[in-house]
Amino acid sequence: MSQFQAGSPVDPAVARRAQRLWIAVLAVIAALLVVRAWVGTEVGSGPSAQVVHGYGMVYVEQKGAMHVQVPASAWAEAVAADPAQRQVTVSWPRTVGVWIAALMTLAVLSFLWRDNPVYKLAESVVVGVSAGYVMSTAVWSSLVDQVFGKLAPGLTKEWLSPGLTVTETDWWALVPLVLGMLLLCRLSAKLSWVGMFPLAFVVGVFSGWRFVQYVESDLLAQVATMFDPLYVPGPTAAATVGGTLCAVLVLVGVLSVLAYFFFSLEHKGPVGGAARVGIWYLMITFGASFGLTVMGRIALFAARCEFLFDDWLWLIDPAGKH
Amino acid sequence: MSRSVAVLVASVAALAMVLSKFIVPMESAETTVAEWFNAAAAIAFVLGGASLLKMNLLAISARGPGWGYSAVTLLAFLATLGVGLLKVGVAPSVAYPGHRMSGSTDAEGGALWWLYEYAMSPITGTLFAMLAFYVASAAFRAFRAKNAAAMFLLGTAFIVLLGRTYAGVVVTSWIPADMPWVSWLRLENLSAVIMSVFTTAGTRAMIIGIAIGVAATGIKIMIGLDRSYLGAGSGGGNG
Amino acid sequence: MASHGGQPSFLERLDRMDRRWIFLAMFVAVAAPILWVGVTGKTFPEAPTPAVQGAFDAVDSLPPGARVLISMDFDPASAGELQPMATAIVRHCVLRGHRICAMTLWPAGGPMIDGTMQDVLGDRPDWKYGEQWVNLGYRAGFEGVMKQMNSRVALAYATDVRKTPLGDIPMMKGIEGIADFDLLVSVSAGYAGAKEWVQYSVSPTLTGPRPLRFVAGSTGVQTPQLIPYYPNQMAGILGAIKGAAEYEFLVNEAVRKADPNAVVPAKFQEAQRRMAPQLFGHVLMVALIVLGNVVFVGLRGREARA
Numbered sequence: 014m015s016q017f018q019a020g021s022p023v024d025p026a027v028a029r030r031a032q033r034l035w036i037a038v039l040a041v042i043a044a045l046l047v048v049r050a051w052v053g054t055e056v057g058s059g060p061s062a063q064v065v066h067g068y069g070m071v072y073v074e075q076k077g078a079m080h081v082q083v084p085a086s087a088w089a090e091a092v093a094a095d096p097a098q099r100q101v102t103v104s105w106p107r108t109v110g111v112w113i114a115a116l117m118t119l120a121v122l123s124f125l126w127r128d129n130p131v132y133k134l135a136e137s138v139v140v141g142v143s144a145g146y147v148m149s150t151a152v153w154s155s156l157v158d159q160v161f162g163k164l165a166p167g168l169t170k171e172w173l174s175p176g177l178t179v180t181e182t183d184w185w186a187l188v189p190l191v192l193g194m195l196l197l198c199r200l201s202a203k204l205s206w207v208g209m210f211p212l213a214f215v216v217g218v219f220s221g222w223r224f225v226q227y228v229e230s231d232l233l234a235q236v237a238t239m240f241d242p243l244y245v246p247g248p249t250a251a252a253t254v255g256g257t258l259c260a261v262l263v264l265v266g267v268l269s270v271l272a273y274f275f276f277s278l279e280h281k282g283p284v285g286g287a288a289r290v291g292i293w294y295l296m297i298t299f300g301a302s303f304g305l306t307v308m309g310r311i312a313l314f315a316a317r318c319e320f321l322f323d324d325w326l327w328l329i330d331p332a333g334k335h
Numbered sequence: 336m337s338r339s340v341a342v343l344v345a346s347v348a349a350l351a352m353v354l355s356k357f358i359v360p361m362e363s364a365e366t367t368v369a370e371w372f373n374a375a376a377a378i379a380f381v382l383g384g385a386s387l388l389k390m391n392l393l394a395i396s397a398r399g400p401g402w403g404y405s406a407v408t409l410l411a412f413l414a415t416l417g418v419g420l421l422k423v424g425v426a427p428s429v430a431y432p433g434h435r436m437s438g439s440t441d442a443e444g445g446a447l448w449w450l451y452e453y454a455m456s457p458i459t460g461t462l463f464a465m466l467a468f469y470v471a472s473a474a475f476r477a478f479r480a481k482n483a484a485a486m487f488l489l490g491t492a493f494i495v496l497l498g499r500t501y502a503g504v505v506v507t508s509w510i511p512a513d514m515p516w517v518s519w520l521r522l523e524n525l526s527a528v529i530m531s532v533f534t535t536a537g538t539r540a541m542i543i544g545i546a547i548g549v550a551a552t553g554i555k556i557m558i559g560l561d562r563s564y565l566g567a568g569s570g571g572g573n574g
Numbered sequence: 575m576a577s578h579g580g581q582p583s584f585l586e587r588l589d590r591m592d593r594r595w596i597f598l599a600m601f602v603a604v605a606a607p608i609l610w611v612g613v614t615g616k617t618f619p620e621a622p623t624p625a626v627q628g629a630f631d632a633v634d635s636l637p638p639g640a641r642v643l644i645s646m647d648f649d650p651a652s653a654g655e656l657q658p659m660a661t662a663i664v665r666h667c668v669l670r671g672h673r674i675c676a677m678t679l680w681p682a683g684g685p686m687i688d689g690t691m692q693d694v695l696g697d698r699p700d701w702k703y704g705e706q707w708v709n710l711g712y713r714a715g716f717e718g719v720m721k722q723m724n725s726r727v728a729l730a731y732a733t734d735v736r737k738t739p740l741g742d743i744p745m746m747k748g749i750e751g752i753a754d755f756d757l758l759v760s761v762s763a764g765y766a767g768a769k770e771w772v773q774y775s776v777s778p779t780l781t782g783p784r785p786l787r788f789v790a791g792s793t794g795v796q797t798p799q800l801i802p803y804y805p806n807q808m809a810g811i812l813g814a815i816k817g818a819a820e821y822e823f824l825v826n827e828a829v830r831k832a833d834p835n836a837v838v839p840a841k842f843q844e845a846q847r848r849m850a851p852q853l854f855g856h857v858l859m860v861a862l863i864v865l866g867n868v869v870f871v872g873l874r875g876r877e878a879r880a
Contacts, residue, residue: 139458149440151377176428189370196375222352227773229778266536313466314465315604362725460653467600527624
């Protein structure tokens, strides 16, 4: 790979080279996918083993009204027992889904090369689907039972939520409905001022709750830990020394970091010294946070790689899914 | 006038929630308010969806650059909302097999589940996974040990990065594990000490400071001093 | 600044290196171990840390039949880290015979519950829904849901996901408020999650007659924020994929101790498998930081000399 410059969009030679490179890369990927299909995968074991020349396929077994995903080996065994069986079959919606998921994954990863229409398309899809998903989930899980069910229990129970336990109309449910309608007025430029009332309600409730719980849990309980004994006896001398030293270091650390964040006193003399120690503690804290953040991000990418290599390409099968 | 009413609403709500913690008869009021709050939170999601609809419709009608992507977003949103609200493909619940709408909207096998599993899940997962690459690039370009504090930070990062994997075990395997006076120097033990001592201390102090800040902000809202949530002036209302 | 005759030096070329080379290195560092582990099935041994051991002991010490509330407060964006954690905890509860009540505060958390329970209970037809486990699903409101559940669970969840009223579910009999559960577990990716559970539901019970025991699993980003709550306000923390791997190891060891001939299914070693790409990814990060600083020091020295 040479020092590939993104190139000026007005330079036709660079644009042509970029286009040829893209075509070459896509052709290589397509060729590899074809080779993978031709190589095939053996599923099942012993006399029921079958070679499947596809991949990314999902098999399901019918159980009552539902279809439950099963490994490809289950399909191989079912076919070996009865070639005409229809109990365990390929699920084409799910198989198409895996391929779409894989292509969308690659589309998003293509952003690492540079921004491109395919990435933008995937981004647009996820924004729309996420918003639609969250909205329909919120409506069904909360609004249907908590608002509509309380205002019109009979209709709601008959048409929408058969397990509704409310039998009589609860007119207090009008309050959140009205609050919600006022909130929706924020969509209108003329009426958006009306939306400040439900917002004020939410902010007020939230701040009241947080006031109590932050003081109880984060202030009082945390300060109480600073009164834990500094002498920590252990089963051995080393454990006692270690435990005691750790307790002292924690206390010193909390006090010194608090000194650093206390800006009403100038950081000079003893306060300045404590603040400097606090900075060391904070640097160590941030270093540890960085390490853990890296760990998290790599785990997320590892999960995507597993999906591509396992669920889509069938190159590995660590969990025995196929 | 309307802003004053809104400030009053916020103050009264905040004060009521604080008092309900200490006045037993007010506990039932708190749970009722929680119910309203939850319903309002659900309606806020509806507001989000409606706002998305409005913004994308505007973008499409303006025919600005990239309006096609807005069309895709809108199509995806409406399709997902449609199949979600109508519970397309969702099998009835085993408790109410004769009632078409009794199943859970995101139950496996339904259309909404399909969109979640094969569109939303992989794309959001990959978007966040890309951060692994950016953090690597940032590590090469930006993390410079320019002073002692930065060296502390990087040194700790090295200990935690190596100590939380088998690499740490290998690098310091020469330190005896059965000698407690020195075994804490093994990278895996050192990273645990860093978490349990230094990170605990640093974060505890930050938590205490944040709690004091939240309490101060809460008091300012209760006495009407903090009005930032109302925005900068509003049309149609005054005061 | 170029050196001889305007040609950039090696350090300068390194400093201006296209970041896509770094992307490629990260891709190889993660993908290659995944393929290697996938083919060989080898994993690294894990040594549990005290916080993870505390979480394990909190679940293990409960008597069989104890009721555990598990809140899966995460979505697909964090599933790579947290799904193995959730699976390991649910599996541990099932092995100990605890009754599980699953819920979520995140809109996209519902399928996370379904997937986890399916993974663990898929080959356990003896586990009856309603008697040994129940899925309450999602409710909007975050802290509002917690507030309701503190006084009465049925206020937040009148029915489960199957629309069965809570009072008709056998395993929920006797559960009034959240403190009636024997253990609360939150597998959390952010807000609302473990921190809010500590603040709103756990801390208020600690000075009462029946403190609510709490165990948290969190992403790497959130773990430092939760550490100060351990051990006074929570019994244990599973921090990032490493915590998940240690917990999985403990559960699998317990299985092997009970039955030396037991074969642990590969699907219950997901976090341990992901520690291999972690190792190479972390080594690469350290190498990149060192290399970046070598370049920085080298170029700064050259400027000083010039």
